[in-house]
Amino acid sequence: MKRGPQRSVNTETVLDAALELLDAGALTMRALAARLGLTPGALYTYFPDRAAIVTALADRLLGQANLDLLEHGGGSPAERIVAFALNLREVLMRHPAAVPAILGAAFNGPVALRVGESLLGALPDPRAAYTVMVYVLGSIALEAAETGSPVAPEAERIAARRAAFAVDPAAFPRTHAAADAIAAYVSTEQFRWGLERVLSAL
Amino acid sequence: MKRGPQRSVNTETVLDAALELLDAGALTMRALAARLGLTPGALYTYFPDRAAIVTALADRLLGQANLDLLEHGGGSPAERIVAFALNLREVLMRHPAAVPAILGAAFNGPVALRVGESLLGALPDPRAAYTVMVYVLGSIALEAAETGSPVAPEAERIAARRAAFAVDPAAFPRTHAAADAIAAYVSTEQFRWGLERVLSAL
DNA sequence: ACCTGAACACCGTTCAAGT
């Protein structure tokens, strides 16, 4: 399962190992160094501190989303936004532990700038573009917050939510009646439904 | 500025001190104990671990929002949702360091259940209600992520964003042209504008 | 430039023992 120490260490191999550890909820400078066959202090040759590693990871992950779907995809601007958003959600939900970092470093990184520029191409009003970003990143953040690693398939996660859901029907009648829909809050269908509604208003 | 150790320690006084430390970005069990005139181990009489303190803090903060605005306020359901959302944003933005915890513990706490139930009263379709929650919590999370403590007034934060904003106009023409609007992403006006658009589609 | 060894200044949590 685990690979041995890397042959040659560089910025990229440090990030590779850091992402694996972050996914496992065990990203410490000491664990990272050990995995690379180094002493903790050696890491400071590659990054100034731990936060810089996490920021670089966030930008790199954002870069794995397929921007072509937004820039050169088929269909209307709204359809291209939906396609890109679905892809971004898929990419980020592979690494839920990294999502809070992306929220934090959201718009400082070089990749984030490109995404923002392309989004303004599809949706020229910046207020509208930001509303979409808020919805997409907010959805992913809420979903990631309750997801462990490794990420279970969506159907399983929804079933687990449904099974764990128990509220007093007398105190919370509407919530109790909506249990099925609430369990499906983390579904692709809910994500798409909300996004399409939001886009229809912009 | 700082108060001395509390006279009598209980769950509430622990949370009071914990919130002050969280705001200062310095919530450690040792600092918390010291502020209460205790030894670190004594804290485990009140809470099972650090995470439980943060969760309790998140629920308590959510409880400071005025739910009456949503349940018994005047105007249409949409107007009541806007009024409550503005109030919630104000309450949470007083403690930006606590916001990630609220995102995480969003819907486990007792107060969160009450908020959800009331929201379903104003917006009976659960998919629509969740879309609103995503927008509101997403907005607040993005805003909180870039805010230090203590929180500067909104006008100052926007001016600082505008002053710090510099992108290559050749590489990012649309982003460059939208600089003023982008600086105002964290404004109350942007928050309200987006929320009203979202509500209009639901 | 890259890395080690060792240290510094911290963490959260546990637990026997006291009151």
Next chain:
DNA sequence: ACCTGAACACCGTTCAAGT
């Protein structure tokens, strides 16, 4: 029930010294 003292098993970061 509440608290201390002391320990255990960790952290991130720095830095002189080596290559």
